[in-house]
Amino acid sequence: MKKSGNLLSQFFFPLAVLLAVFYILFAIFVCLKSYSAAANLECLQNSHEIMRIKIYGSSYSTEGNTVSASLSIIDSNGNEISVIERSWSGSYLGAEFARVSLYGKNFVFPVSIFGKNNIYGSYSGWKKGTMLERYYNDYRQCMLLGHGSSYKDRRQLYWLSAFAVKKYPLPQFSMVDYISLDLSGCKSECFYSIICEEDGNISVIEL
Numbered sequence: 001m002k003k004s005g006n007l008l009s010q011f012f013f014p015l016a017v018l019l020a021v022f023y024i025l026f027a028i029f030v031c032l033k034s035y036s037a038a039a040n041l042e043c044l045q046n047s048h049e050i051m052r053i054k055i056y057g058s059s060y061s062t063e064g065n066t067v068s069a070s071l072s073i074i075d076s077n078g079n080e081i082s083v084i085e086r087s088w089s090g091s092y093l094g095a096e097f098a099r100v101s102l103y104g105k106n107f108v109f110p111v112s113i114f115g116k117n118n119i120y121g122s123y124s125g126w127k128k129g130t131m132l133e134r135y136y137n138d139y140r141q142c143m144l145l146g147h148g149s150s151y152k153d154r155r156q157l158y159w160l161s162a163f164a165v166k167k168y169p170l171p172q173f174s175m176v177d178y179i180s181l182d183l184s185g186c187k188s189e190c191f192y193s194i195i196c197e198e199d200g201n202i203s204v205i206e207l
Helices: 002-040 151-164
Strands: 050-057 066-074 079-091 092-102 106-115 177-184 191-196 203-206
Touching: 002 092, 050 092, 050 106, 066 092, 066 106, 066 203, 079 106, 092 151, 106 151, 177 203
Parallel strands: none
Antiparallel strands: 050 066, 050 191, 066 079, 092 106, 092 177, 191 203
16 A cells, blocks of 8 residues: 555656646746737827727516626727627626736736626626636737737737736736726616726726
């Protein structure tokens, strides 16, 4: 029995070391890619529309409240990348954004949209909402850069966005902060533009 345990430890210990080394190397790779992207990219630095939303309304039942809406993700040219139309559990909507601040630049990425039952207050369960990264990252390119952008820039922005929204379970070293946006004040059947300001803050404007 002791010999069998020694054989298991001889197998699993090197495997664990190998996995740890791989994780560390991958973390370094992604961090370097993110720093390089932030240093080289000059795009998305001006005030620009990042999302557009129309809330259809809320419904109430004994099974729980739901709120339905149509959400568009907008590229740097003002064009729709994708449209999400569905319902969420809750009476109101909120959205979460990730902001990377490096080299005096701010890069903001949509993280999720979620339903909530309270108008005010923090929401800690945003990961239960609809994760948005897959709607603007495609084939390891970040399509938030619109027509006219280079493949290299879209690839660089992909690594920065993947790092920011925790696509990979890696430490962020205080490089990323998260912005929660309350959409409970949006009126039904009206369009709203979600704007990323030059300083990295988010604002909502009725169209």
